[in-house]
Amino acid sequence: MPFRSGWVGMRMAQRVQGIALALALGAATAAAAPAPAAQAPSMPSIALHYGAKPPVDALQAFDIAVVEPDSGFDPRQAATPATAWFAYVSVGEVLESRAYFKDIPKAWFVGRNDAWNAPVIDQAADGWPAFYVDKVIAPLWQRGFRGFFLDTLDSYQLAARTDAERARQEAGLVRVIRAIKARYPEARLVFNRGFEILPQVHDLAYAVAFESLFRGWNQAQGRYVDVAQADRDWLLAQARTIREQYRLPVISIDYCPPADRRCARETAQRIRALGITPYVADPGLQTVGIGKVEVLPRRVLVVQERRPGVSIDDSEGVRFVSMPLNYLGYRVDFAETSEDLPEIGPDRYAGVVVYLSGNVTAQPGRFHAWVQARMAQGMPVVFLNDFGTSVSGTVARSFGLKAVKGRVSGPVEVLAKDRMMGFEMPVAPDRTQAEAIQVPDGAGYRSLLRLRSGTLTYDAAAITPWGGYVLGPYAVRQSGNGNGQSRWVVQPLDFLRAALRLPAMPVPDVTTENGRRLLTIHIDGDGFASRAEIPGGGFSGEVLFREIFDRYRLPMTMSVIQGEVSKDGMYPRLSAELEPIARKIFAQPYVEVASHTFSHPFEWSRTVPAQPGQPTQSSGAAVVEGDEAFHLSIPGYSMDLNREIGGSIDYINRTLAPAGKPVSMLLWSGDCQPPAEALRLTEKARVLNMNGGDTLITRSNPSWIAIAPLGINKPGGTFQVFAPNQNENVYTNLWHGPFYGFERVIETYELTDKPYRFKPVNIYYHSYSGTKAASLKALRKVYDYVLAQPLLPLHSTDYVRKVLDWQDMAVARDVGDGQPGGTGAEWIVRGDGNLRNLRWSGAGMPDVGAAHGVTGTSPAPGGGVYLHLDGGDARFAVRDTVTAPAAPQLAEANGIVREWSQRDGVTRFAFSGYFKPFFRLANAGNCRVSVDGKPVQAVRERNTLRVDTAPVTDPNHARQQVEVRCAG
Incomplete structure (x- = not known):
């Protein structure tokens, strides 16, 4: 919703009325700039977004976010501890x-704002202050809002024609504001203008805003305007009074076209240079604008056309493109060319x-x-494999490419290639997708x-001013022999970074924390009812508990399939033996409880109701009948998604899980491709x-x-988190042998660590690994290997929460530092606090000594450093040279x-850990440490200090308080 007071005619009238005041203050010239920031309280960064779905992920970069309450946004559901809504x-x-419109007496309407088609209310009406608090403010307070942006404080001037009538209206406005603060003394109120009443209520204001200091919007004419100097001088006079006399911060809300980020950036800098808090966005406030901070968009839209049945x-898009983009720090959304493509903008993408x-x-x-519209917005566009049409004539010109003449014949010759070509396999010249195009000479190309075949010389891959392209088969060379071993021909990280013009930024990273690579363990329940083929026998769960779980006692996530264990499953006669085993495992303090569904669906696409034209089943729950081969054969059972998810969770909580330790995870089964409905049911089950x-x-x-991406966004806003690594089934040829094959997962750990750390370490296997001597031996080898590495063991739920936090984290720059990236930039990174690791690989070094929320750094594989965070709110600068801080830093934990x-x-x-916890501090050679108020012994080496502490069952809540005091 645009501001009602954005009406230019009204604003001009008010300027004329107030010009005498401005002259009296000696401020009706450019010299009337506000006093330096030190003379008034500084204003936190602020954003205003009145769209139907406020982008919480981006807006949390601001200290204050103003939203349209009728959007349905619930501040109580937003995990944004650093942002006030x-x-x-x-x-x-x-x-x-x-x-509340229908409850307003008609007699209270005294005029109309025709520019916005809104009735004007008589502020002097008896009962209006109480009505406003009861009907407008109170419901919003109950919804969790603790701050209010008061707009249209000057609309009364559309109806009040005399000084006496204006005085009556102003007195009514004062009563409304005092009524709000009387009911809710803690409410923070931002006034949009209301200059005339400030002498009476300035002590009730948190800040004062106005619009259009440099760039405005003419609603009547539907166009952007440059603000006249005289109008700006008048506003600056008001700002001077507000800052110097009332000691309040001032906000200016200006307007630029939503695609013109340069206009927004430069306007925000001009406003800020005057000591005023800026926010510059589109006039409807439907996009994420630029204020004291600029949010870097962390989304990339992948557009594809899937073949039928895929x-x-x-x-x-998932198999090839998502992982490199994830590594570079970008969330991936998907769109299909066969559907309506979304209207996206550079504020978020x-x-x-x-x-x-x-x-x-x-x-x-x-x-x-649609593609041309994105390019016109200045949004980089990249084509991989194909342009989707023949590029010639008009199409070539639309891309700024030269259509050339020539005929393809004979072998293809490589005339020139960039170093990023020939990455995982050499460039193998192929003429099947030759396009008669070349990039022109000039900046940006x-x-x-460059290839030649016959009389045609063409560019099969290029960087362009609008993005770039790599034609097939020079993006990915896909295997044609069915072994699935496709290869990147272009180096995807380098190409995507260059073609999308991605700036250097601190990248949220889920692989590491406090200088140590993460370790998680989770077990799918398959085979829990199988008997071990080793001396002594027993069920697989018993063997795993004895030989693996209780031997290593690492934090782990264990699941069972209800249909294997319960009395109403496949083996009702074994249930009396299997359920106690599951209870014993779940009771261990290092085990978290999970479900692996009721019947272990193998093909999740078949768990939803049939589409039109296909056989249908009963209404209600998602039920599919017919061929039962897509799930375990359980007598009398027909597929029911509610029973698979919520039902299996209820069974485990009721029958197997210890009191106070319910199911925390559902581990997908079979092809692990759940539909959106299944994902929603996990959310419903919490x-x-x-x-x-x-x-x-x-x-x-x-x-x-x-290497898989972090997960996949599916329809309806659902997100599936992928396992970091794959299980032993694939290393043992689908459990056909060799049964020791899982030891090759060590190769996976090593290849996802260097040259770049793409993944944490994840030991992921099935219960049936407890049935064979060879598979048990492989498991022990894997466990012994990971214990020899510098890893940080966490539960799988900790990892999943990190990925979910990664999805929505905000990365922003202080707008006072010019262009994004480079040294001297001050960065703001915010999330919900579950992800506590950033990766910096740009120029310069983070200044940890002057940072907020950063505890230390450590080297990152592939270059750069990891930044250790203590929560979800970090702020730091990157500098060419950084003086080593004298205070302790966290080197490792x-x-x-x-x-x-x-x-x-x-x-x-505060510190805690699951397994052999310790922390090591740099610059701490002369320091003493106490934990929970008691002095502790520390291991000192050079200028570092290491302290080992006792493990806890739940580090997320049980925390030890550490105090470090240093001499000198």
């Missing part, structure tokens, strides 16, 4: 769509990647018009691969979900294509660090 409220006008999980395997078949004209992805890189298949503070020579923090 304010509600937009209109005082002087009311839209007929407001719920699931989103198996699409090229860093670019578009199009992956096609031929011409677009559904309305190609619509598709290319760079050929990556459990996390994981599995799928197939990270299978080994020395015999050493391609990055065999096998545990979780929170609440880090350093003051008056004392470092304090």
Whole structure:
């Protein structure tokens, strides 16, 4: 919703009325700039977004976010501890769509704002202050809003024609504001203008805003305008009074076209240079603007056209494109050329990647018009494999490419290639996808691969001003022999970074914490009812508990399939023996409880009701009948998603889990491709979900294509988290042998650590690994290997929460530092506190000594450093040279660090860990440490200090308080 007071005619009238005041203050010239910031309280960063779905992920970068309350946004559900959510409220006008409109007596309407089609309310009406508090403010307070942006404070001037009438209206406004603060003294109120009443209520204001200091919007004419100097001088005079006399911070809200980020950035800098808090966005406030901070978009839209029968999980966008983008720090959303493509903008999306395997078949004209619209916004667009049409004539010109003449014949010759070409396999010249195009000479164009065949010389890959392209088969060379070993021909990280023009930024990273690579363990329940083929026999769960679980006692996630264990499953006669085994395992303090569904669906696409034209079943629950081969054969059972998820969780909680330790995770089964409905049911059951992805890189298949992304966004806003690594089933040829094959997962751990750390370590296997001597031996080898590495053991739920936090983290820059990236930049990174690791690989070094929320650094594989965080709110600068801080820094910790503070020579923090926890501090050679108020012994080496502490069952809640005091 735009501001009602954005009406230019009204604003000009008010300027004329107030010019005498401005002259009296000697401020009606450019010299009337506000006093330096030190003379008034500084204003936190603020954003205003009145869209239907406020983008919480981006807005949490700001200290205050003002939203339209009728959007349905619930501040109580937002895990944004560093951001205060304010509600937009209109005082002087009311839209007929407001719920309280029908309750307003008609006699209270005294005029109309025709520019916004909104009735103007008589502020002097008896009962209006009480009505406003009861009907407008109180419901919002109950919803969790504790701040309010008061708009249309000057709309009364549309109806009041005399000084006496204006005085009556102003007195009524004062009563409304005092009524709000009388009912809710803690409410923070931001006034939009209201200059005339400030002498009476300035002590009730948190800040004062106005619009259009440099750039404005003319609603009547529907156009952007440059603010006249005289109008700006008048506003600056008001700002001077507000800052110097009332000691309040001032906000200016200016307007630029939503795609013109340069206009927004420069305007925000001009406002800030005057000591005023800026926010610059589109006039409807539907996009994320630029204020004291600029949020870097962390989304990339991948557009593809899937072949019939190919699931989103198996699409090229997921298999090829997502992982490199995730590593670079970007969340991936998906769109199909056969569907309506979304209207996206540069405020939230860093670019578009199009992956096609031929011409677009559904309305190609619509598709290319959409692409051109994105390019016109300045949003980078990348084509991988194909343009989706023949690039010649008009199409070539639309891309700024030269259509050249020539005929393809004979072999293809490589004339020139960039170093990023020939990454996992050499460039193998192929003429099947030759396009008669070349990049022109000039800034912004760079050929990556120039080929010649016959009389045609063409560029098969290039960087362009609008993005870039790599034609097939020079993006990914897909295997044609069925072994699945495709290869990157172009180096995907380098290409995507260059083509999408991605700036250096601190990348949220889920692989590491406090300088140690993460370790998680989870077990799918398959085979829990199988008997071990080893001396002594017993069920697999018994053997695993004895030989693995209780031997290593590492934090782990254990699941069972209800249909294997319960009385109403496949083996009712064994249930009396199997359930006690499950109870014993779940009772261990290092085990968290999970479900592996009721019947272990093998093909999740068949668990939803049939589509039109296919056989249908009964209404209600998602039920499928017919061929039962897609799940375990359980007598009398027909597929029911509610029973698979909620039902299995209820069974485990009721029958197997210890009191106070319910199911925390659902581990997907079979092909691990659950539909959106299944994902929603896990949310309804209040459990996390994981599995799928197939990270299978080994020395015999050493391609990055065999490394899965973090997960996949599916329809309806659902997200599936992939397992970091794959289980023993694939290393043992689908459990056909060799049964020791799982030891090759060590190769996967090593290849996902260097040259870049793409993944944490994840020991993931099934219960049936407890049935054979060879598989048990392989498990012990894997466990012994990971214990020899510098790893931080966590539960799988900890990892899943990190991935979910990664999805929505905000990365922003202080707008006062110019362009994003580079040294001197001050960065703000915010999330919900579950992800506590950033990766910096740009120029310069983070200044940890002057940072907030950063506890230390450690080297990152592939170059750069990891930044250790203590929670979800970090702020730091990157500088060319950094003086080593004298205070202690966290060099390494096998545990979780929170609440880090350093003051008056004392470092304090909360610490805890699951398994052999310790922390090691740099710059601490002359320091003494106490834990929970008791002095502890420390191991000192050079200028570092190591302290070992006792493990806890739940480090997320049981925390030890550490205090470090240093001499001198």
